[in-house]
Amino acid sequence: MINKLKFLTKISLQRKINNKWFLIANIIFAILIISLLNIDSIVSFFGGDFDETKVIYVKDNTNKTYDILKTQNDNYKSIIKEDENAFILEKTTKKDTEIIKKNKNAWYLTIDIDKDNYIKATLTTNDYVNTADYTAISTILNNVKTNIAINESGIDPNELSKISKPLNIERNILDDTKKAKDENTQMMMSTIFPILILPFFTLTIFLVQMVGAEINDEKTTRGMEIIISNVSPKTHLFSKVIASNLFVLFEAILLVIYAIIGLAIRKTSSPLDISSISSLISSDIIKNLTYIIPLALILMILTFIAYAILAGILASMTTNIEDFQQMQMPIVIISLIGYYLAMMAGMFEGSIFIKILSFIPFISAILAPSLLILGQISIFEVVIAIILLIITIWALLKYGMRIYKVGILNYSSKNLWKKMFKALKG
């Protein structure tokens, strides 16, 4: 029986890989991943003014504000920790229409004094402005206003310089296991993680499709009768579960290869910012990843197994291709819920509801590692999620197999649920 299991697994894997759709899907994946990793080079290649520093022509009717504005523009760079200034400022006496006629992308800022003797600003542009730029100029102008007000209140210039200097918040974390210098990396990881788990979601869909489509195909062509007269339903389902998991592993390796190729291209075309990588490597996050990654992998592998068994059981109940397509929907929805919850985990930090959901099998593989990275749950809680997943797999095998045995040889949708519940009772 072991030889037959090996053979069924091999042929199932071959049928999936020696398939034109597998090739097409992987060409698309390769292009997509490599492109995403080099998106800035691609966008730059086609040109445009997206990364040009915005030029603001300033008409200072107050005759005292431009220099302060320039200083605040420089200061803003250190606030947002950028290398370049947010804006290039140029003093002008020309009219707004004249300037914008020459440079449609330029902004024109008029500074006047209002009736209360405070500065007021008018921003003239040819088109709508984006939120980030608008926020930046608002911040700078507010700082200018504050600065002028303090200046006019007669404060010593040295004191004023100290007041104007951006505030640095020093971080002090009492938890001995956490270091202040890792906080930014932690924040970065919480942003990146939802992107990293996207392939997991994609692979889940692949896995469900593979198991379901094959079982449905074997059922609808009645090949199932010949197969099941030679191997037990258990062996048959196991072969699908093993093959689909091997396939997912193979596909995951391919995705990593595409990512490596993408990074290699990036390295040669526009080198990576080494400082952020070296700060990541030197941080404790890497140390943490040494236990987060194995735990996440265990959860993911167990989840793939659970999904494969569930897809097999549901597919065994389908009697035609339409049934099979509908069968996929609940699984996709469960997987999507996990994905969105993982993305929201950072927003609802400390939410007990999300913590509880991280124990639930099928979504725990995405949610639990996210919460672990964010420091919202501990290893102990992840281990509980793993144990719950193992119990689920055991229950699926024990009770689901009863449905599978009856389902794979059932060709009628009449009284389907009645038949399945009866099978479940044993």
Added chain:
Amino acid sequence: MLKVENVTKYYGNFKAVDNLSFEVKPGEIFGLLGVNGAGKTTTFRMIVGLLKPSSGKITLDGRFIDYDITDKIGFLTEEPSLLTKLTVKQQAIYYGTLKNMKEKEILNKLDELLIKFKVTEYKNKKIKELSKGNRQKIQFIMAIINNPKLLILDEPFSGLDPFNTEMFKNEIKHLAQNGSIIIFSSHRLEHVELFCKKLLVLKNGKNILSGNLEDIKHKYRKKNIEVIGDIDEEKIKQIKGVISVNLENNKYQIKIKDESVIDEVFDIVKTGKNISKFSVEEPSLNEIFIEKVGETYDK
């Protein structure tokens, strides 16, 4: 030897097979007949191990049929059971390996059978590209690729033209001569008559008629008399014991209730003119089937 002993199968409260018993020896071709829903497919599924009997036992050479001995069984299902996306070669390797055969052995046997059934050009073609008749041939090849000790054929002649039907018949006979146990059902009762030495008729899961075909026909009292010539049809119809008189293709078919009527019929026939044939014949299996089951087989 295949032994089916007191087998009953329930689907819920519905009794699909009711206390069925029969045995088939190596080299025998056994016909399992019945209208749709009579319990034939359930019986076949129990024999190949797809279903477990609710009670009773099925053994092959004294062993219960389980996955250890299904390698020795060949099964041709009524519905096509080929994986249509595979090529004929891939399909043979698939099903052959499930029968524990080595790939080389499978390919040698496949080549031999493809030649025998004159379909060598389809070896690397996908099954979905084949015609219905050719798919049936490939399905038959898949069922016998392992030289089965027990071969179950559920409607093997479905979709075949007379030439290919003959080819199948020859192969089935050949397998039986080599010691295979063959059980088959067919809607074409003339095939069953030609093939089977033994048969069993199921009705609502019950055995209503079984035994050697010759014995069954012999025991069946009604006979047919075939006459060629000019006879007094009305006089014959008046004889007590004559069921019907029909003229088909210049031949009179006279159905009689039993052998006691033959002499009386003969006395009238011999008064006729141009008589070139008077023959007493056994009833066809179809007639027996209709009488016993109460409906035609093709329902």
